[in-house]
Amino acid sequence: LYMENQAESFIGRLSQSSLAYMRRLLFRVLSVGPIPNHLAFILDGNRRYARKWKLGEGMGHRAGFLSLMCLMKYCCELGVKYVTIYAFSIDNFRRKPHEVQGVMDLMLEKIEGLLKEESIVKQYGVRVYFIGNLKLLSDPVRLAAEKAMKATSNNNSCALLICVAYTSTDEILHAAVESCEDKCSEIRSLGRLQNGEIGLEKYGAVSLANVEKHMYMGVAPDPDILVRTSGETRLSNFLLWQTSTCLLYSPKALWPEIGMRHLVWAVLNFQRIHPYMEKARKQL
């Protein structure tokens, strides 16, 4: 029995390493063309996956987290510099309380797991950002998120941007308010704003660059590809400001079913439209 177990684990390791070898080979071939700098994902279909396979409640989200880590590994190996995920929208807080609690508990558990030695984040030197209105999170989740951001702040191989308590409209509103406040304090510091005077009209409006500086997503360039799983083609209030030139891809697979073939297909399509995308970006 001992010999059998040893042989089985040897074969397991061998097939793992030959798979990794073939993956590296495939990525080498893909790297002949341009590699996207930034991939964004809407993780749709976790509950449907749990229903499809008659799993317990919350198991779809657990499976979804495993897919995320796998994909993160492939992205790091391929040389993608930024991966953004829509993990929880502000609208998701309107779901049934026990469901919200279930996702938050999972999130807390997984954020703590990200900092462990065996995690993809540690192994590949990933910098983690939490993007969104973090004040809306419970104290334990927010503190864990802040701890993960601090602990990974020196990592620079790739960045994982986790959008939680996020919607685009909230991000844009936040950036607009912050930019107006910047402008007002700039005018006040010049000592020119009189009582009752409308500074923005007289001293110039806020600049686009300033608004973008205050976007939660300001830490990353605009995404090149946005993938929404489960065949849905809506943006659902995700990265509306940042996706004007990006490629949209909506495979039929539910999020926990996403795999390397989807990534490769997305990259091949990106390479096909890359010249047009570059041209469109120059015209912005």
Ligand SMILES: CC(C)=CCC/C(C)=C/CC/C(C)=C/COP(=O)(O)OP(=O)(O)O
């Ligand atoms: C730390 C970290 C990154 C954790 C991420 C955990 C994770 C996988 C969160 C996904 C949450 C979510 C609401 C997904 C959407 O699927 P859905 O619930 O809307 O499923 P449906 O589309 O089938 O209804």
